[in-house]
Amino acid sequence: MTPDASLSTALLVGVGGTLGALARFAVDTRFGGRRGVFAVNVLGSVALGALGAAPVDSAFLLVFGTGFCGAFTTFSSFAVGVVEHAQAGERRVAARYALGTLAAALVGVALGGGAVRALL
Amino acid sequence: MTPDASLSTALLVGVGGTLGALARFAVDTRFGGRRGVFAVNVLGSVALGALGAAPVDSAFLLVFGTGFCGAFTTFSSFAVGVVEHAQAGERRVAARYALGTLAAALVGVALGGGAVRALL
Numbered sequence: 001m002t003p004d005a006s007l008s009t010a011l012l013v014g015v016g017g018t019l020g021a022l023a024r025f026a027v028d029t030r031f032g033g034r035r036g037v038f039a040v041n042v043l044g045s046v047a048l049g050a051l052g053a054a055p056v057d058s059a060f061l062l063v064f065g066t067g068f069c070g071a072f073t074t075f076s077s078f079a080v081g082v083v084e085h086a087q088a089g090e091r092r093v094a095a096r097y098a099l100g101t102l103a104a105a106l107v108g109v110a111l112g113g114g115a116v117r118a119l120l
Numbered sequence: 121m122t123p124d125a126s127l128s129t130a131l132l133v134g135v136g137g138t139l140g141a142l143a144r145f146a147v148d149t150r151f152g153g154r155r156g157v158f159a160v161n162v163l164g165s166v167a168l169g170a171l172g173a174a175p176v177d178s179a180f181l182l183v184f185g186t187g188f189c190g191a192f193t194t195f196s197s198f199a200v201g202v203v204e205h206a207q208a209g210e211r212r213v214a215a216r217y218a219l220g221t222l223a224a225a226l227v228g229v230a231l232g233g234g235a236v237r238a239l240l
Contacts, residue, residue, distance in 0.1 A: 010142055017141020018134050021191045025133045028186070041195040048196035049203070066148070071141045071191035075161040076168035078195060079225040083169070083233075086226075098226075102218060105199040106206075113203075 012059055016067015020044075024072045037077045038101055044073035045105035049112030055120070132179055136187015140164075144192045157197045158221055164193035165225035169232030175240070 028036040048069040051061065078101060085094035148156040168189040171181065198221060205214035 010145070013145045014138050014142055017144075017191050018138045020141065021137020021187055022130055022134050024137075024190060025130070025186055041199075044196040045199040048200050052200060066145055066197075067141055069196040070144060070194040071137050073195035074190040075193035075195050075198060075221075075225060076164040076189040076229075077186075079161075079165040079222075079229045080168050080172060083226055083229040087230075098222060101195075102199075102222065105195055106203055106218075109196075109199045109203040110207075 009062060012062040013067045016063035016065075017071040018067075020068040020071030020073075023068075024074065034081050034097060037074065037081055038097070038104070041073045041078060041101055042104045042108045044069045046108040046112040047072075049109035050116045051112075053113040053116040053120075129182060132182040133187045136183035136185075137191040138187075140188040140191030140193075143188075144194065154201050154217060157194065157201055158217075158224070161193045161198060161221055162224045162228045164189045166228040166232040167192075169229035170236045171232075173233040173236040173240075 024040045027040050030036070031039055048065055051065050051069065056064075078098075082094050082098045085091075085097060144160045147160050150156070151159055168185055171185045171189065176184075198218075202214050202218045205211075205217060
């Protein structure tokens with residue numbers, strides 16, 4: 001990759017990442033805590049599943065896939081949420097949150113991709 | 121929150137989010153695929169666990185917690201990776217990747233927080 005290509009690639013990921021982080025913060029401010037993190041992780045997984053099945057070019061994927069969906073969803077806040085519940089002795093809540101998010105996100109990816117393939 | 125406070129808050133999250141998305145892209149370019157996504161999710165979880173136990177102010181948390189760690193880690197690429205393996209018939213690989221990432225991130229949060237508390 002030439003320096004120019006690297007720079008424009010970084011710019012596309014950076015723009016999408018900025019928007020994704022701000023959108024996540026907006027959802028988090030609105031819904032707060034575990035519900036907000038669950039919502040962004042499932043919605044972002046549906047969106048990335050759909051993007052992966054759509055006939056979009058690589059620049060679009062860099063902005064909306066790697067950039068936006070990558071920054072909109074988050075693993076660290078999810079993991080901290082699970083550990084906080086476990087450390088507070090709420091092991092069933094922790095397990096339900098962890099496995100529920102995982103299951104919903106995986107179903108979301110499959111549904112997002114399936115919906116796009118059905119429409120094409 | 122006043123409009124000014126909202127704007128500066130968004131700016132802090134946006135700056136951290138941009139850097140986090142670019143750092144994730146750099147790791148992904150270097151290690152690629154599942155290994156890269158695993159690395160960012162575990163490293164980011166260690167970092168957010170450490171941040172949560174550190175005596176840092178709210179602006180620092182917005183930049184490096186909500187912004188950087190949030191955008192550096194990703195749930196959507198993780199979920200897509202799991203689904204791709206499952207759809208390719210590699211169910212054991214999919215399960216190992218899903219549960220391995222989850223376990224490593226949860227241990228990472230606890231270790232990050234524990235290390236900071238031990239140092240204070």
